[in-house]
Amino acid sequence: MPRYNPKDVEPKWQDRWNEAGAFAAERDGDKPKYYVLEMFPYPSGRIHIGHVRNYAMGDVIARYKKACGFNVLHPMGWDAFGMPAENAAMQTGAHPRDWTYANIDVMRGQLKQMGLAIDWSREFATCDPEYYRHQQRMFLEFWKKGFAYRKESQVNWDPVDQTVLANEQVIDGKGWRSGAPVERRKLSQWFFKITGEADDLLAALDDGRLAGWPDNVRLMQRNWIGKSKGLQMMFRFVGATDLPAELADGVEIFTTRPDTLFGASFIAVAPDHKLAAHFAETDPKLKEFITECQKTGTSEEAIEKAEKRGYKLPVEMGHPFDDRRLPVFVANFVLMQYGTGAIFGCPSGDQRDLDFARKYGLPVPPVVLPPNEDPATFRIEDEAYVGPGTIFNSGFLDGLSTDDAIAAAIKKIEEMGEGEGKIQYRLRDWGVSRQRYWGCPIPAIHCEACGIVPVPAGDLPVLLPAVDAEEFKTPGNPLDRAADWKNVPCPECGKPGRRETDTMDTFVDSSWYFARFASQPEDRPTDKKTVDSWLPVDQYIGGVEHAILHLLYARYFSRMMKACGYLSVEEPFSNLFTQGMVVHETYLDSDETKSLKDRWLLPEEVVRRDGKVVHAESGAPVIVGAIEKMSKSKRNVVSPEAIAETYGADAARWFMLSDSPPERDVEWTDAGVEGAWKLVNRVWDAVAPAKGALKPHDLANPPGDMDEAGVALRRATHAAIDGVTEDIEHFRFNKAIARIYEFLNTLKKTPPMKKADGSPANSVRAEAFAQAEALAALVRLVAPFTPHLAEECWETLGGPETGMGELVCDAPWPKADPALLAKDEIVLAVQVNGKRRAEIAVAASADNETVEQAALSDETVKRHIDGKTVRKIVVVPGRIVNIVAN
């Protein structure tokens, strides 16, 4: 019997698929379409095993759906713009373009080695001018329609590197590379008006348009959009102020809790608020305080976690409902981006306000009485009460519920003409400007006379200028220094102008790539008819880390593209699956004289010897660290190439889908992949001796004279088909795999049916049929998971001669016969007072009375109810019997 050798077999079938054009998607005939898409990779250098898991999942779906008769689109491309290429340029001197395309070449080869059923003819990278030129064209249209606009916003600025920093590049308030304290700086930037679609983006989460999305992702998006109803109102200064006219009116605040207005004890504005800026002009200490606040990063997390601090302004404000005077602070926990950048503080009803009030000795009047509390004894100590209750200490609101009080307070303020009920969103407009080189240039020209002018459509694309690789080692944005490129005449007046040097956020690139995969006309982003024939994506698969931004931006982008006539769907992804990460142990060299950075060891540098973990070469002890997401910095990565080299792509794919549920993290272990390798061989060992077994049988016509063993095998076969099909449909790959194991165990335990001895001829024919059917099913069931192995088995069994398909990837998915799934006899557990005491076998069709009698007559059951009175018998048909006795 030939040994299975993936090194020969896998490339052989990859070539055969290629020659046959097996995975080209074509919109012809009357087959229904199915679009499977995995989030495309960033070309970071090499494929890691996390990619293998992601793409293996999509591949199972693609191959399964193809077998089920769908016309499948399963494309691949590269999310190729972004910071790592520029970081690499700074470190190694390689030009981002060269670095990126070289990485793509390597990674394409690695993906092909995995045997994915991908239509490679549609591949592109987002840094291809042929892709981003269309993005520029859409940008101009969005601009014209008012979807794109400019406004000022805050960024993290590194004064040494002369660059804007991502939040992840700010560590303890300092730039990651320069170590210089980060400043917050205002820049004029481009935005997409995503808030204009906030309502529809929110509505679609619940109206069925995203029924195929996981609840947790929809919830995260709902929270992100953060629709809240509240009150926007003015607080007025007490007495005369010498403030300029635009500030003298007072401070406009937004609150979701107008019911707690009587609990107000201060007013606070954000450090970026214009009122703060005004007083800072004449107050150096305030100026210093604001600068201090700006050293906190721009992330919401950093701001929320920082100690609550404030600076008191020399003004006071009146309470709208009584004659109290409230102090006014500049406070570091008030966010300028949300609401109006100003709040009223109610310490008894908000933890941040309470912390602040305690720190600055402000009063804490309680105004919401929790249920079952006595107003005489209720006190706020260290915890604010944020829940519902009855309003007290609150004048005209006393005795109302929180909900009623909210309505009453809004009504009153509206009557007073001091404000109105308002809906606020947490969602902010999408800032798409990036002060970087390696991104899609924003097609605009600044002109002293004409302002900001669009690049004429005929002049597109605005290509990135050729920049010397050395340029990236100089601080700042190379585009700013590319004089030849930057200095151009204004397209409107012809006077000297300069190009916009901002490039687009890479989330823009990934917001429409799925549409471009479906349709790639040369002269426009998409051909509407073609793209509509494929969209929406039927199954989108990717990491949960994209649950909010990428998926929300893509949803918004579809709406903009629809408005411009490029496609017809609002929601581009009808079903979403978010898979977990691949994690691995980390290993640390025990030599503490080295810097931590240099002590991390690759998994292949480490071996387990006599229960100890040691360095493979030196034998020195190794510290086993936490199990973490695979990352370059901790070196806990395994190379898919090395795995494929040793065990083959099939084993790697199988392992990545077995054991752990796909939505959960999976730990990569050597033992695990060895287990998968064993499986590959067990399948081969089951198939190889049955060479040509399929040819003599017509699987559609089972013989009628099957004996018991044959019927048992057929039942197992059809149970496996049924179970695996259900499991794949529901993304339970780990369970599908468990069922395949079960089936294979049964198959192996069934004695060989082609007997050479004197068995009756009919029986041999019938049993051989059962076995052929089992093998044909087995091979097709494993095909989505281990496609190369399946092809080799299919050929060996004589599959091509059955008329089902030359290749198993073209063969139809097996169908379970319901008649073989039904059981005649079932085993029921019998409980006495809720504890399992016995099992009884009854006919599947037995009625409750029969079941009760069978249960009561069981010896063990009798013993347990002896001397007691049976009070009740619960019979759950097909499941359990519970006898209640005392």
Place this chain on the structure above:
RNA sequence: GCGGGCGUGGCGGAACAGGUAGACGCAACAGACUUAAAAUCUGUCGGGAGCAAUCCCGUGCCGGUUCGAGUCCGGCCGCCCGCACCA
């Protein structure tokens, strides 16, 4: 800080919609084959008591609902992820 997720044998996990906890895999142990090892095959495998039949305990912790709770409810504890310029 806010939001989301997860806690089941030595390990990854299974358990449908409240109905036999531990499917399937890994590891481990015992045996077969082998000069030997690897590979392969067979068996055992949550803890405890018992020769056995069988019984007691057991799904992070405390409490509740129910004939019946890993699953539902309330309260804790622990771990992981996201938070707008990483992709």
